[in-house]
Amino acid sequence: MDPAAVQRRVDRLPAGLQAHIHRVVEIARELAVCHGINQEQAALAALAHDVARAMTDGELLRRAAGMGLPIGVVDRRVPILLHGPVGAEILQQEAGLTDISIYKAVYWHTTANPDLDELGKVVFIADKLDPAKIDSYPYLPQIRQMAFQDLDRAILHFLTRQAMDRLNRGELVHPVMVETRNALLAASGVPANPTGAVE
């Protein structure tokens, strides 16, 4: 995939979204250096991650259906969640994306996924660490500190806080977000059921 082709797509996005994307690129570069992963690949994935973020709900649902992407009950109610999958498909079909790692990073950047590799984890958490998101995520400074030490721990904490906030507000929680949290929690060695309660 030609970075210039991705840049041209980004240049057509709303100014506020472009500014977010450029902040995410910088954070992704810093995290890539810190964790010893390919900096250029991380920057390109971050540059590409929100190519479909400006689409309307109707457009996202239409494109996702046309692309044969799975549309779950939560996606149908909150179609903006489809901007990762639709963006990944657009990059593959229209911008020559063949790097499966970047494809998955873009696809899962909103919910995360248990199968994300290091690049995908960097893009996921870099997107959340945009300082402009502090109002949505007041716990962002702690997550940032964790992200430079342990990506899994940062993602686990972020997903836990997100799931709690959403449940408290009576909102939908995407099943893949819960699956990812379960996978990270299970891998972290925390006791599964400390109280022993099963009912």
Ligand SMILES: [Fe+2]
């Ligand atoms: Fe996004």
Ligand SMILES: [Fe+2]
């Ligand atoms: Fe984003």
